[in-house]
Amino acid sequence: MIIQHDPTDILIIGAGAAGAAVMWDLSQAGFKVVCLEQGSRIQPDTYPVNHPNWEELALNDWNYNPNIRKNSSDYPINTENTDINPLMYNAVGGSTIHWTAHIPRFHPSDFNVKSIDGIADNWPINYWDLEPYYDKNDEMMGVSGINGDPANPKRSKRQMPPLPLGNDGELIANAFDSLGWHWWPSDANVNSIDYKGRKACNMCGPLGHGCPRQSKASTDITYVPYAIKNGAELRVKARVSKITTNNKGKVTGALYYDKDNNEHFQPANGIILAMNGIGTPRILLNSSSNKNPNGLSNSSGQVGKNLMFHVYANAQGIFDNIKETYKGPLATIIMSQEFYESDKKRGFYRGYTFQMNRGMGGPIHVSKSVNWGKNHHKEFENKFGKSLGLGICGDDLPEESNYVELDPILKDSNGIPSPKIHYKVSANSRKLLDHGLKNAEIVLKQAGAKEIIKSEHDSEAGWHLMGTARMGKDPKTSVVNENCQSHDLENLFIVDGSVFVTGGGVNPTPTIQAIALKTSNYIIKSRTDLKS
Amino acid sequence: MSKNQEHIDKSKLSLLKKVMNILIPEVDDLPSAGLLITDEKILELLYKYNKYFSSYNKFINAIRLDPNCRASGGFESLDYENKEIVLKELEQNIPEIFNNILEMTLLAYYSNNKVLDRINWKRKTLQPEGWELEKFNPKILDKIKLREPFWKEI
Numbered sequence A: 001m002i003i004q005h006d007p008t009d010i011l012i013i014g015a016g017a018a019g020a021a022v023m024w025d026l027s028q029a030g031f032k033v034v035c036l037e038q039g040s041r042i043q044p045d046t047y048p049v050n051h052p053n054w055e056e057l058a059l060n061d062w063n064y065n066p067n068i069r070k071n072s073s074d075y076p077i078n079t080e081n082t083d084i085n086p087l088m089y090n091a092v093g094g095s096t097i098h099w100t101a102h103i104p105r106f107h108p109s110d111f112n113v114k115s116i117d118g119i120a121d122n123w124p125i126n127y128w129d130l131e132p133y134y135d136k137n138d139e140m141m142g143v144s145g146i147n148g149d150p151a152n153p154k155r156s157k158r159q160m161p162p163l164p165l166g167n168d169g170e171l172i173a174n175a176f177d178s179l180g181w182h183w184w185p186s187d188a189n190v191n192s193i194d195y196k197g198r199k200a201c202n203m204c205g206p207l208g209h210g211c212p213r214q215s216k217a218s219t220d221i222t223y224v225p226y227a228i229k230n231g232a233e234l235r236v237k238a239r240v241s242k243i244t245t246n247n248k249g250k251v252t253g254a255l256y257y258d259k260d261n262n263e264h265f266q267p268a269n270g271i272i273l274a275m276n277g278i279g280t281p282r283i284l285l286n287s288s289s290n291k292n293p294n295g296l297s298n299s300s301g302q303v304g305k306n307l308m309f310h311v312y313a314n315a316q317g318i319f320d321n322i323k324e325t326y327k328g329p330l331a332t333i334i335m336s337q338e339f340y341e342s343d344k345k346r347g348f349y350r351g352y353t354f355q356m357n358r359g360m361g362g363p364i365h366v367s368k369s370v371n372w373g374k375n376h377h378k379e380f381e382n383k384f385g386k387s388l389g390l391g392i393c394g395d396d397l398p399e400e401s402n403y404v405e406l407d408p409i410l411k412d413s414n415g416i417p418s419p420k421i422h423y424k425v426s427a428n429s430r431k432l433l434d435h436g437l438k439n440a441e442i443v444l445k446q447a448g449a450k451e452i453i454k455s456e457h458d459s460e461a462g463w464h465l466m467g468t469a470r471m472g473k474d475p476k477t478s479v480v481n482e483n484c485q486s487h488d489l490e491n492l493f494i495v496d497g498s499v500f501v502t503g504g505g506v507n508p509t510p511t512i513q514a515i516a517l518k519t520s521n522y523i524i525k526s527r528t529d530l531k532s
Numbered sequence B: 001m002s003k004n005q006e007h008i009d010k011s012k013l014s015l016l017k018k019v020m021n022i023l024i025p026e027v028d029d030l031p032s033a034g035l036l037i038t039d040e041k042i043l044e045l046l047y048k049y050n051k052y053f054s055s056y057n058k059f060i061n062a063i064r065l066d067p068n069c070r071a072s073g074g075f076e077s078l079d080y081e082n083k084e085i086v087l088k089e090l091e092q093n094i095p096e097i098f099n100n101i102l103e104m105t106l107l108a109y110y111s112n113n114k115v116l117d118r119i120n121w122k123r124k125t126l127q128p129e130g131w132e133l134e135k136f137n138p139k140i141l142d143k144i145k146l147r148e149p150f151w152k153e154i
């Protein structure tokens, strides 16, 4: 028997970076909001860094990879045919529980790749359309940073001063300076002073496994509590299997399972999908029916297609003149966008951001990155506390051959088909990464590295899930319009990374959240028909 | 006794420890990993995480079936160089299983107090103390601030 619930104005599916933001915005505008989240609320005292065996926990129960972690809220993902493994966290707060909170914005050029380079597609929106929503999101999440970056348009005043660069960050900054290359302190959703009742960071280091001090912003603590105060209802351990429709071209609600495997139906006037770039196409494809045999909102055939991750490579320098590089947040120090914009002379399209990364965490993480056997101890001593990296986050361009489909065999614990990922690093991406690695080596040498270790491609770098239900003007080639409204179903919206048209050369989350808030603003202003 | 515990016999454990000795050799006054890591620590990790337990059984079987080991009366009878060769082959042929065994070894080794003392790692729990948060030094921006904006207006 299916348990029926009272109708709601807006049903949001997924309480991660995007879902939590729209939950807050719509609930403060008086919409009756229900949010279904397959994971649970995480208690801050369970985060690894509270425990002496934090590295063991980080490699197991808190692993970034859901296929290794295998929590009850995770679903298995078939990764046999992908060069990059998708990473995510499934709980209230979504992948912002795990993220490292480095928050660069897209550049104006990222929205116009087709016009500039004649490849991929232009977005139907531009940077200036999103700017007020970037600012609105910054206010809620709290940004440590400083205005004046010459590589980006001027921004509103940052909420907090930048995080300290430390000796290690200053070493790299000076190296960029002496090469005459751009760098700037990272904008970070990590508090440098107390902000909105959350404490300043105390530099413990591995913020990617949750921050018990709440210095790192994750949406379970930045948006969700305010949404709940506004009257939004958050139902946890509620895993959606299908979106239902009527014969008037509208969605009507969602079927979901609770923790005891009971099936429920939640009716709604409008539905917002925020299950991320893999979860959203998965549920759209699983919502096929006689009327929509290829899945929901898929008249274009684009649902699941054009999966983008950002290609990633890393060069690590070993230094004699620094120590204790495990102190301080991993990756919110400085970034360089010297090679961000397209330059035909380089032989590839688009560009990349350098992101400085600190040491590899504690001893166990470092030991994993050195060889076993006779040289183990020597290599370990060489590296521990003395290594710094430059990550290359490369623009990823949409290709139909990179896609998510439903696996015909693999299923989650509720019997919902799992996603199967198909992704190959393209020739353009390879050239881009090689260019980045060569330049990273120059910077690290300039900074005095005595040894440089290059990792040409990081297969465990699927942090950014984008492109699988893309935005566009033409219903034949895109899934949603510029308001993130489905072309096929006028009361269905998608607000996560799926709607990205191109990947940009930066971490995507502030852009995901700005798009989400732009969408909720559209609903508030123009869709009063969804309000009961 | 859990289901997993029933399947761990002494000879398998002893073979694993011989492997651990090659993975992390002795250093200064510390013995190699297989001599340093206690049975209790290995069992704790095997019982706690299925990933290690299932790799452990497959790994031990793979060593026992390895032609070099069989030809010379078992892994234990090989000299150091040949032990290393066998492990390198397993690393290539069964990478996921090998990596889980290596990870378990590193976890056990680098959580041993004697090892932590040797590498001078004092901070076992990172919170609540953390480390000191200094102030941002704005002087560092002096040079880059002189650069003209160079983002592309479209």
Ligand SMILES: Cc1cc2nc3c(=O)[nH]c(=O)nc-3n(C[C@H](O)[C@H](O)[C@H](O)COP(=O)(O)OP(=O)(O)OC[C@H]3O[C@@H](n4cnc5c(N)ncnc54)[C@H](O)[C@@H]3O)c2cc1C
Pocket: A013, A014, A015, A016, A017, A018, A019, A036, A037, A038, A039, A064, A087, A088, A089, A090, A091, A092, A093, A094, A095, A096, A098, A099, A100, A101, A102, A103, A208, A238, A239, A240, A241, A274, A275, A276, A277, A279, A280, A283, A463, A464, A465, A495, A496, A497, A498, A507, A508, A509, A510, A512
């Ligand atoms: C280790 C790591 C580091 C990262 N670092 C950065 C960084 O420094 N900067 C940056 O910009 N980005 C970073 N990211 C990426 C960032 O976390 C994501 O871009 C962002 O969280 C995506 O937001 P989202 O709302 O699209 O999805 P998510 O935040 O992943 O949220 C999706 C939510 O939907 C839920 N869900 C899925 N399916 C269902 C279902 N069927 N029913 C109910 N609920 C469902 C999930 O449980 C999840 O809570 C990082 C990610 C990881 C994993």
